[in-house]
Amino acid sequence: MNENIDLKLHVWRQNGPSDGGRFEDYTGYAKNISTHASFLEFLDVVNDRLILDGKEAIAFDHDCREGICGSCGVVINGQPHGPQRATTTCQLHMRKFQTGAEIWVEPFRARAFPVVKDLAVDRSGFDRIVQAGGFITARAGSAPDANEIPVPKTVADKSMDAAACIGCGACVAACPNASASLFTSAKVAHLGLLPQGQAERMKRAISMVGQHEKEGFGACSNHYECEAACPKQVSVEFIARMNRDHLKAQLTYVESAGKDGGAG
Amino acid sequence: MENALTLTQTGIGKKAAVALTGAVMFGFVLVHMLGNLQIFLGRETLNHYSEMLHAVPELLWVARAVLLVSVVTHITLTVDLALRNAKARPTAYRVSADVGRQDPLMRYARKTMILSGPIVLSFIVFHLAHLTLGEVPGLAHGQDVYENVVRGFQNPVVAGFYVFANILLGLHLYHGGHSLLQSLGLRNPRLDPRARTAAAAFAAAVTVGNVVMPLAVLVRAVGADVQ
Amino acid sequence: MELRSNAPTGPIEKRWDQHRFDMKLVNPANKRKFEVIMVGTGLAGAAGAASLADLGYNVKAFCYQDSPRRAHSIAAQGGINGAKNYQGDGDSIHRLFYDTVKGGDFRARESNVYRLAQVSVDIIDQCVALGVPFAREYGGLLANRSFGGAQVSRTFYARGQTGQQLLLGAYSALERTIAGGKVKMNTRCEMVDVIVSEGRAVGIVTRDLVTGKIESHLADAVVLATGGYGNVFYLSTNAKGCNATAAWRAHKRGALFANPCFTQIHPTCIPQGGDYQSKLTLMSESLRNDGRVWVPRKHDDVTKDPRTLSEKDRYYYLEEKYPAFGNLMPRDIASRQAKFVCDEGLGVGPEINGVRRGVYLDFADAIKRDGKQTIAEKYGNLFEMYERITGEDPYQVPMRIYPAIHYTMGGLWVDYNLMSTIDGLFVGGEANFSDHGANRLGASALMQGLADGYFVLPYTVGNYLATKGKSKVTESDAIVKQTVDETKARFQRLIDVGQKGHQTVDSFHRKLGTYIWDHCGMERKADGLKKALAEIPKLREEFHADVKITGSGEGLNRELEKAQRVADFFELGELMCRDALERDESAGCHFRTEHQTNGECVRDDERYAHVAAWEWKGKDVAAREGNQVRHVEPLSFEYVKLTQRSYK
Incomplete structure (x- = not known):
C-alpha cells in the first residue's frame, strides 16, 4: 500500500525580487518519497534533507494545508497547483506522479506578483483590489434583522459559487495574460448578486476594475485557462457579469457631489 | 473615486470596443458572402449586383468608412491589449502547459487569434486589390467583377490562398463570435451552449460559403465561360 | 493574587446592557487620538480592527500570513450558532446560554456566556449585512441546521465553508477600513513580544518575516486575537503557522494563562x-x-x-x-x-x-x-x-x-471586559479562555470570535481608553529599547545554536507533540503526566543545544520562524501538563482516567469549580523554566444547575 517513488526534481530558487533566479536540480533529495505524502509534504521532506545537508530550505507559502486558506500555490510542470483539477497544491498527493517523473516547480509568474523568495510570491495586489471596493459598507451594530431582506435561494447559491474563491492566484498564474479577471469578477459578482450589495454595485464595478489595471495585471482575452486552473472551479461566467457591470457603470454611474452637510 | 479609469482606459472597455467592431465586421462578412454567392447564378446576376452596390456612391462610402474605422479600431486595440498582456508576464514559464480542456478546434482558434488576425488582414489587402480595385497584374483588370473573380480563382495559388485565409477567418469568427458575448457581458450559463453552437454554425456557414467559390472555379464548375 | 472577573451583578439578562451603560465613552473627536494595536486578523481580529476603526480609533493590525484573508478561522466548516429562533423550535438566548454552560461542563463564567448568547443574534444580522452568502430556503429566508447534537436548529451555514465566508466578511470590512486610512495593516509580520511599562501594555515587538527586522510598535492599548495553541501537538487540524508565541510572550510579561489543559479533540x-x-x-x-x-x-x-x-x-x-x-x-x-x-x-x-x-x-x-x-x-x-x-x-x-x-478552550485569562491581567492588554477569540469552559459546542467557535470582535472589544477597549487616557511611553523610553533588545538576543541565541545543531526544528516539534498527545491528549493520568513533565524539559534543553537552523536572521527564514514558535511550545506544553496534573478531576475534554464512571467524566465541583490561571514566576522572561503559580477564579452557577451528564 505504501509505495515510494524517486523523482527528478527541479526547483526555482530566487533570493528576492531583484535576484534573477535559477533552477536547482534536487533530484538527489527527491528519492524515496511516499506516494501518500501531499506535494507540500514532499517539499517538506526535500527541505529536511537540504537542511541536514547545511543548505537553505526552499521557501514556499502554505498554511492551512486543507485547501481553503489560499496560501499555497506553485506551478508544477506548467500547471498552477499541479495536474489534478479542482485541487490546491496542498491537497495534491504524490500518487499522481510516476517514479522517475521529471518535475519542474516554479513560482506563480506575473508582474503583479513579484517573487518574495523562491516559490513565495507577493499577492498583496489582491488585497488592494478588495480595498478598492470588495466590500459592503456596514458598521457593526447598524445591520437590520438578517431575515428582513429575503434572498432567493438560487441567488444566494450563485453568490456563494463566486464567494468560494480562496484568493490563491492560480487564475493569474494560468492566464496567458497574467490577468486577475477571475479573482476580481468573483468578488464583484459575489457582492453584486446579493440585494445587500446593490447600493455600492456600480461604484464597486468601476473601482475594483480600475485597481486591477493599476496593479499591472493583464486583460482578459477569454482563454478561460483561469477557470480550468481554479481549485474552487469559479466560473468565467462571473467575468461576463463583471464586464456587464463595468460597462454599465462606465456609461451610467455618476458619483454624488458630496453635499451631505451637517445635521444642524 | 481614486481608482476610476475611464472606459477607454480599462481592458474591459477596450475589449468591448474590439467586440463591437468585431460584430460590425461579422455582419459585413455575412452580407458580403451572401452577395458573392450570386456567382453561382451567372455573370449577369453578379455584375448586376456589383453595379447596384456602386449605384449610390455616398452610401457605399459611408459603409466603407464604417468598415475602415472598425478595422482600424479592432486592430489598434488588439495590438494595444496584446502589448499590455505581454508586459504582465515578464518572465515566461520554463514549462508551459495548457490547463483547460476545451474542444480542440476552439483551443486552436483561441490560440491563433493573434495569428489569424494578421493573415486575414493581409488577405483583405490582397482581396481589395484583386476585386475592389480590380488591379492585380495578370489576375484582374477593369470592373467586370465576374471576370476578375473567375480569372483569379482559376489560378490555383490564388484559390489556395483564399481557401486558407477563409479557413483562418472561420476560426477567428468561431472564437470571436463566442468571445464577443463574453466581452460585452452578454454571456450567461443558460444560453451559453446555444451561443456556442450559434457561433460555430455561423463561422462554418461563412467559411463554407467563402471557400466553395474558389473551389467551384478551380474545378471549372463555375466560370467555364471565361478563358 | 485575586482574580476579579469584573462581571456585573444583577439579573443576568440585564448585565451586559447595564455594563455598557456604565462604561465611559470617548468623545468622538478624541477617538482619533488613540492608537490600538490588533495582533491577528482572524474572525476576532479582523472584526475587532474594523469595528474599532469605524468608531474612529487608529488601528495598527498585524498578521503573519501574506494576507489577513488567510487566518485559520477560514478553515471552519460547520456553521455558526445564533439564537434567532427562526425555526420556531423553541430556541432562545437563554437556551443557547444554558447549552453552552452545560456543554462546557460548568467550567465557564456564566455572565460571559450569557453575553455571548445575546450578541449571537446581532452577529447573524451583521454578517448578512456584510454579504455573507448563508444558505437559504426557497422562500429566501435563512436556513438552519441542527449541529453537534443540539436539540434545536440554530446553526447558520454557508455550504461546508462557513468559516471562510464569515472571515471574508470580516476581512472585507477590514480592507474597507484600511482603504479609509484608519487601519494600518502589516502582513507577514509576527508579534514576538509585548512591551509592558509599569503594568500597562503600551506596545509590541514584531519581526518582519520578509526582512527579518525586529522593531517596536507603540499604542494606547493592545489586543491579541492570535488564535489557539493546538499546534503544541505538532499534528493537529490547525494551520501550519498557528502558534502560541503572542500569548506565551504576554504570559511571560505578566498575563495569566488560564486552563491550558482544556484542549478539544475532534x-x-x-x-x-x-x-x-x-x-x-x-x-x-x-x-x-x-x-x-x-x-x-x-x-x-x-x-x-x-x-x-x-x-x-x-x-x-x-x-x-x-x-x-x-x-x-x-x-x-x-x-x-x-x-x-x-x-x-x-x-x-x-x-x-x-x-x-x-x-x-x-x-x-x-x-x-x-x-x-x-x-x-x-x-x-x-x-x-x-x-x-x-x-x-x-x-x-x-x-x-x-x-x-482541533481547538483549545484554554488561553490567556481575561475579565468580563476581555482584558488580561496586564492593564490594556485585551485578548479575543480562541486566544482567550473565556466562554467555552472545559468543552466547546459545535458551531460556537465562530460565534465567539465574532462576538468578541464586533460587539465586545469595541466597547470595552473604548471604556479602557476613556478611563486610562493615552500612554505616555515613547520610542525613546528605556523599556522599549530593552524589550526589543531582549527579543533580538532571543533570536540571536537560536541562530547561534542553529548553526552548530544537528536536528531539524520539525523533528523536535514532532517529538514534543508525541509526548503531549500521549500524556496530555485524549486522556490523562497522573503518572503519565509526571513522566511527560520529566521528559519535556530534557527535550527542551536538547532543542536549545542541538537544533539546526539554516539561513540567517535577515530575510525570509521559515526555519527560524518555526524554531522560535517551537521554543515557546515547549514551555507551554509543559504548563499544559502541569495544569492537567493539578486539575485532579475530569471535566469536558479533560479526561483523567482516575475520575470516571465507565468512560464518562466525573467532575469534582467541590474542589475544581474554578478557573485555574497560571502566573509566570520565572526569574525573567528569558528563563525557560518558570515556577508558575496557580491562581483560581471561583465559578458560581446561579442560573444553570450543576449536573453530571450521562449517555448510558
Whole structure:
C-alpha cells in the first residue's frame, strides 16, 4: 500500500525580487518519497534533507494545508497547483506522479506578483483590489434583522459559487495574460448578486476594475485557462457579469457631489 | 473615486470596443458572402449586383468608412491589449502547459487569434486589390467583377490562398463570435451552449460559403465561360 | 493574587446592557487620538480592527500570513450558532446560554456566556449585512441546521465553508477600513513580544518575516486575537503557522494563562499516513450519522482487507458499549474509545511507531440501505476529499478515521471586559479562555470570535481608553529599547545554536507533540503526566543545544520562524501538563482516567469549580523554566444547575 517513488526534481530558487533566479536540480533529495505524502509534504521532506545537508530550505507559502486558506500555490510542470483539477497544491498527493517523473516547480509568474523568495510570491495586489471596493459598507451594530431582506435561494447559491474563491492566484498564474479577471469578477459578482450589495454595485464595478489595471495585471482575452486552473472551479461566467457591470457603470454611474452637510 | 479609469482606459472597455467592431465586421462578412454567392447564378446576376452596390456612391462610402474605422479600431486595440498582456508576464514559464480542456478546434482558434488576425488582414489587402480595385497584374483588370473573380480563382495559388485565409477567418469568427458575448457581458450559463453552437454554425456557414467559390472555379464548375 | 472577573451583578439578562451603560465613552473627536494595536486578523481580529476603526480609533493590525484573508478561522466548516429562533423550535438566548454552560461542563463564567448568547443574534444580522452568502430556503429566508447534537436548529451555514465566508466578511470590512486610512495593516509580520511599562501594555515587538527586522510598535492599548495553541501537538487540524508565541510572550510579561489543559479533540479526522505527515484534516462529524465505526476483533485481522472480514470478526465497539447512542456518542467519548481500541492493538492503517492509529468508518450498510446515490448526495464532497488525500474510494473500502486536536478552550485569562491581567492588554477569540469552559459546542467557535470582535472589544477597549487616557511611553523610553533588545538576543541565541545543531526544528516539534498527545491528549493520568513533565524539559534543553537552523536572521527564514514558535511550545506544553496534573478531576475534554464512571467524566465541583490561571514566576522572561503559580477564579452557577451528564 505504501509505495515510494524517486523523482527528478527541479526547483526555482530566487533570493528576492531583484535576484534573477535559477533552477536547482534536487533530484538527489527527491528519492524515496511516499506516494501518500501531499506535494507540500514532499517539499517538506526535500527541505529536511537540504537542511541536514547545511543548505537553505526552499521557501514556499502554505498554511492551512486543507485547501481553503489560499496560501499555497506553485506551478508544477506548467500547471498552477499541479495536474489534478479542482485541487490546491496542498491537497495534491504524490500518487499522481510516476517514479522517475521529471518535475519542474516554479513560482506563480506575473508582474503583479513579484517573487518574495523562491516559490513565495507577493499577492498583496489582491488585497488592494478588495480595498478598492470588495466590500459592503456596514458598521457593526447598524445591520437590520438578517431575515428582513429575503434572498432567493438560487441567488444566494450563485453568490456563494463566486464567494468560494480562496484568493490563491492560480487564475493569474494560468492566464496567458497574467490577468486577475477571475479573482476580481468573483468578488464583484459575489457582492453584486446579493440585494445587500446593490447600493455600492456600480461604484464597486468601476473601482475594483480600475485597481486591477493599476496593479499591472493583464486583460482578459477569454482563454478561460483561469477557470480550468481554479481549485474552487469559479466560473468565467462571473467575468461576463463583471464586464456587464463595468460597462454599465462606465456609461451610467455618476458619483454624488458630496453635499451631505451637517445635521444642524 | 481614486481608482476610476475611464472606459477607454480599462481592458474591459477596450475589449468591448474590439467586440463591437468585431460584430460590425461579422455582419459585413455575412452580407458580403451572401452577395458573392450570386456567382453561382451567372455573370449577369453578379455584375448586376456589383453595379447596384456602386449605384449610390455616398452610401457605399459611408459603409466603407464604417468598415475602415472598425478595422482600424479592432486592430489598434488588439495590438494595444496584446502589448499590455505581454508586459504582465515578464518572465515566461520554463514549462508551459495548457490547463483547460476545451474542444480542440476552439483551443486552436483561441490560440491563433493573434495569428489569424494578421493573415486575414493581409488577405483583405490582397482581396481589395484583386476585386475592389480590380488591379492585380495578370489576375484582374477593369470592373467586370465576374471576370476578375473567375480569372483569379482559376489560378490555383490564388484559390489556395483564399481557401486558407477563409479557413483562418472561420476560426477567428468561431472564437470571436463566442468571445464577443463574453466581452460585452452578454454571456450567461443558460444560453451559453446555444451561443456556442450559434457561433460555430455561423463561422462554418461563412467559411463554407467563402471557400466553395474558389473551389467551384478551380474545378471549372463555375466560370467555364471565361478563358 | 485575586482574580476579579469584573462581571456585573444583577439579573443576568440585564448585565451586559447595564455594563455598557456604565462604561465611559470617548468623545468622538478624541477617538482619533488613540492608537490600538490588533495582533491577528482572524474572525476576532479582523472584526475587532474594523469595528474599532469605524468608531474612529487608529488601528495598527498585524498578521503573519501574506494576507489577513488567510487566518485559520477560514478553515471552519460547520456553521455558526445564533439564537434567532427562526425555526420556531423553541430556541432562545437563554437556551443557547444554558447549552453552552452545560456543554462546557460548568467550567465557564456564566455572565460571559450569557453575553455571548445575546450578541449571537446581532452577529447573524451583521454578517448578512456584510454579504455573507448563508444558505437559504426557497422562500429566501435563512436556513438552519441542527449541529453537534443540539436539540434545536440554530446553526447558520454557508455550504461546508462557513468559516471562510464569515472571515471574508470580516476581512472585507477590514480592507474597507484600511482603504479609509484608519487601519494600518502589516502582513507577514509576527508579534514576538509585548512591551509592558509599569503594568500597562503600551506596545509590541514584531519581526518582519520578509526582512527579518525586529522593531517596536507603540499604542494606547493592545489586543491579541492570535488564535489557539493546538499546534503544541505538532499534528493537529490547525494551520501550519498557528502558534502560541503572542500569548506565551504576554504570559511571560505578566498575563495569566488560564486552563491550558482544556484542549478539544475532534473524532473524525483522516489518520496519519506516515512520518512525513504535516497536519491532519478534519472531516465533518455528520459522517457519523450514517457510517458505522468498527475495528477487527482479532489482532491477526488488522492488516487484512476489511471487506473480507465477516460480521462476527468485526468489533462495532461504540454500538456494543453504548447501545443507546451508538456511533453518535459525543465527540470526547467517541474519541477516547477509538484511542482505546488502537492501544489494544486493534487499530488499522499504516503502522507508525509500532501502533496502527485508525478505525473504520464503514458506509457499506448505509449504501446497501439507501443506495449509493443517496449517500453521494449527502457526503459526496467529503468522500471526494477523502479520496484525494488517501487515494482510497470510500464507496468501496471503509474510511479510516482517527481523532485529532482541533481547538483549545484554554488561553490567556481575561475579565468580563476581555482584558488580561496586564492593564490594556485585551485578548479575543480562541486566544482567550473565556466562554467555552472545559468543552466547546459545535458551531460556537465562530460565534465567539465574532462576538468578541464586533460587539465586545469595541466597547470595552473604548471604556479602557476613556478611563486610562493615552500612554505616555515613547520610542525613546528605556523599556522599549530593552524589550526589543531582549527579543533580538532571543533570536540571536537560536541562530547561534542553529548553526552548530544537528536536528531539524520539525523533528523536535514532532517529538514534543508525541509526548503531549500521549500524556496530555485524549486522556490523562497522573503518572503519565509526571513522566511527560520529566521528559519535556530534557527535550527542551536538547532543542536549545542541538537544533539546526539554516539561513540567517535577515530575510525570509521559515526555519527560524518555526524554531522560535517551537521554543515557546515547549514551555507551554509543559504548563499544559502541569495544569492537567493539578486539575485532579475530569471535566469536558479533560479526561483523567482516575475520575470516571465507565468512560464518562466525573467532575469534582467541590474542589475544581474554578478557573485555574497560571502566573509566570520565572526569574525573567528569558528563563525557560518558570515556577508558575496557580491562581483560581471561583465559578458560581446561579442560573444553570450543576449536573453530571450521562449517555448510558
